[in-house]
Amino acid sequence: MTTPVDGSTAPVQDAVPEAHDPAALPADLQDERLIASHGVSGALSAFTSRLRSGDLGSVPVVVGLVIIWAVFQVANNSFLTSRNLVNLTQQTTSIGVIALGIVLVLLLGEIDLSVGSVSGLAAAVMGVTFVNKGWPLVISLLAAAALGLLIGLFYGALYTRFGVPSFVITLAGLLGFLGLQLLVLGKEGTLNIPFDSGIVKFATASFLPPALAYGLIVVVVAAYVLSRLRNRGARAKAGLSAAPTTIIAIKAAALAVVLLIPVVVLNGDRGVSSMFLLLVVLVVATEFMITKTRWGRSVMAVGGNVEAARRAGINVRMIYLSIFAACATFAAVGGILAAARLVAVGQSSGGTDTNLNAIAAAVIGGTSLFGGRGSAYSALLGALVIMSIANGLALLSLDSSIRYMVTAGVLLIAVTIDSLSRRSRQAHGRA
Numbered sequence: 525m526t527t528p529v530d531g532s533t534a535p536v537q538d539a540v541p542e543a544h545d546p547a548a549l550p551a552d553l554q555d556e557r558l559i560a561s562h563g564v565s566g567a568l569s570a571f572t573s574r575l576r577s578g579d580l581g582s583v584p585v586v587v588g589l590v591i592i593w594a595v596f597q598v599a600n601n602s603f604l605t606s607r608n609l610v611n612l613t614q615q616t617t618s619i620g621v622i623a624l625g626i627v628l629v630l631l632l633g634e635i636d637l638s639v640g641s642v643s644g645l646a647a648a649v650m651g652v653t654f655v656n657k658g659w660p661l662v663i664s665l666l667a668a669a670a671l672g673l674l675i676g677l678f679y680g681a682l683y684t685r686f687g688v689p690s691f692v693i694t695l696a697g698l699l700g701f702l703g704l705q706l707l708v709l710g711k712e713g714t715l716n717i718p719f720d721s722g723i724v725k726f727a728t729a730s731f732l733p734p735a736l737a738y739g740l741i742v743v744v745v746a747a748y749v750l751s752r753l754r755n756r757g758a759r760a761k762a763g764l765s766a767a768p769t770t771i772i773a774i775k776a777a778a779l780a781v782v783l784l785i786p787v788v789v790l791n792g793d794r795g796v797s798s799m800f801l802l803l804v805v806l807v808v809a810t811e812f813m814i815t816k817t818r819w820g821r822s823v824m825a826v827g828g829n830v831e832a833a834r835r836a837g838i839n840v841r842m843i844y845l846s847i848f849a850a851c852a853t854f855a856a857v858g859g860i861l862a863a864a865r866l867v868a869v870g871q872s873s874g875g876t877d878t879n880l881n882a883i884a885a886a887v888i889g890g891t892s893l894f895g896g897r898g899s900a901y902s903a904l905l906g907a908l909v910i911m912s913i914a915n916g917l918a919l920l921s922l923d924s925s926i927r928y929m930v931t932a933g934v935l936l937i938a939v940t941i942d943s944l945s946r947r948s949r950q951a952h953g954r955a
Contacts, residue, residue, distance in 0.1 A: 582890050584941050585905045588934070592909065596916035603916055606792030612908075612915050613790070613800040614727070618643075618862035620803045620907035622878070623885035624810055625854030627903045628847050630886055631814070631827045633895025634690040636679070636851050638697035639882050643859025644874020645705040646672050650723075650860050651715040651869035652708055661722055665860060672856025675701070676849035683848065684841045690848075698879070706871055714870040717863065727864035730798035734791045741783045749776050799861060803904065806854075811900035823847065828896035858882075877928070884931060885910045888938040909934065 596603040622639050629636045646668040654664035679697065682688045709715070717724050732740070749772060756766040790796050814820035825833040826843050834840050862878075863869045889906025891898030910931060917927045 582899075582901060582905060585888060585890050585902075585909060585938070588888075588937075589905065589909055589912065592912050592916070596912070596919070600916070600919045603919055604789075606789050607794075608915070608919070609786075610790055610793045610795070610797065612911060614797050614865060615915060616904075616907045616911045617797070617799045617803045618858045618865065619878070619881050619885055619911060620858075620903050621806060621861060622855050622858035622882040623889070623903035623907050624806060624900060625851030625858075626882050626886035627889070627891045627898055627900060628810070628823070628854075629690070629851045630891045630893060631823055631895060631898050632844065632847055633827055633893075634683075634844075634847075635694065635883070636690065636848070636855075637694040637879065637883075638675075638701060639851065639855035639858075640874045640879030641698045641701040641705065642672055642675055642852050642855040642874070643862065643878060644872075645701045645708065645859070646856035647859040647863035647869045647873045648705045648708045648715075651717060651863060652710075654721070655715050655717060665723065668860055669853060669856050672853040673849050675856075676852030677845060679852065680845035680848035684844050702875070705874070709869070709871060714868060716868050719867060723860070723864040724867055727799050727861055728867070731795035732798060732801065734795060737787050737791060737796045738784075741780065741787060744783065745776055745780045748779055752776075799865070802861075807900045807904045814900060819843075819846070824896055855882075881910050881931075884935045888935055890938075893939065 602608055649671055650664045650668040653659040654661055679693050682693050683690055752772045759766040822838045822843050825838055826840055859874050863873055885906030886902055888909050889902030891902040913930055914927055
């Protein structure tokens with residue numbers, strides 16, 4: 525308050541700078557109770573605030589992956605060589621695709637324990653029909669993928685129609701489809717897939733030319749910038765706050781660096797595997813479906829609170845059916861890719877630790893076991909962690925028993941972090 529120069533005591537309100545006039549601000553910033561970030565410093569402040577409140581996102585798994593790579597590089601300087609990293613990307617693909625389906629199921633707070641058996645059965649169907657029956661490769665691949673789709677729909681029907689817990693349904697599927705896999709393979713037990721078949725060439729010998737790989741980086745970064753600018757224009761037109769062009773430029777530069785460094789390293793050997801590129805495309809497409817479509821918003825709503833989603837008019841039954849179907853289909857595709865990379869299908873296909881690795885990858889990647897939180901990128905990051913451990917320990921010639929124990933420790937740490945961050949989010953009102 526100031527006193528007029530004429531000596532009167534009538535209060536005069538201090539002038540408010542035009543920049544801080546609420547009426548001059550965008551509509552979503554006029555309520556002081558809303559959190560707003562401005563510029564680079566504001567973005568950093570908002571990011572720090574999210575971390576403090578327990579909204580960690582992918583930060584823990586990225587930090588963990590860097591530590592794992594650093595430890596293995598110190599123990600064996602061959603770990604971060606171009607040749608080994610190309611092998612790592614190929615090893616990661618099948619588990620990553622299967623884990624992608626697990627992420628979707630976990631978003632609903634459910635589980636699928638049979639993805640390993642389903643992947644093995646799909647690989648067996650593909651191998652038997654293509655090698656023994658002489659079917660065209662495309663028909664064999666479609667039949668194997670369709671089998672996964674039917675299995676997922678069967679799971680979803682049992683869950684939505686009769687209320688059988690997903691744990692019980694998929695545990696039965698684990699045993700049943702393992703037996704069916706052995707029946708399909710017959711007495712031979714193992715089938716070798718021809719080296720000159722398209723699927724084997726794709727999995728083992730198909731790599732992007734360097735020029736194409738670099739060109740894709742340019743396309744991805746350009747697409748990101750255009751989408752951000754379009755979003756910025758739409759928000760400004762609607763009278764809402766928009767991200768500064770400086771932030772967009774910084775994020776675009778960071779994206780270019782993140783993509784360029786691995787591509788340069790991989791091009792030092794054979795290049796970017798086409799099979800690994802398929803995993804990346806599936807991850808990006810799934811993330812788009814989760815975050816940018818009505819179906820994805822419905823999935824997150826059902827995972828957060830089923831009854832609230834039902835009262836909001838969401839077709840909960842169809843959401844469960846679609847998620848179980850997608851999970852089993854991803855498992856089938858992952859099994860096909862694994863068989864193609866190994867150039868064989870056998871009784872152990874989809875067995876050993878495939879099931880547990882896929883589930884562990886989804887959880888380690890940051891998908892919450894409590895439902896409603898996670899992203900498709902969790903599958904990619906988690907699979908990289910799991911396979912980095914396996915690859916690094918193999919380079920050190922350590923027994924598989926060590927790998928199981930190390931993986932178990934990493935999984936336990938990831939679940940603990942998830943539980944603690946969930947508690948922190950609840951305390952800060954972000955749950």
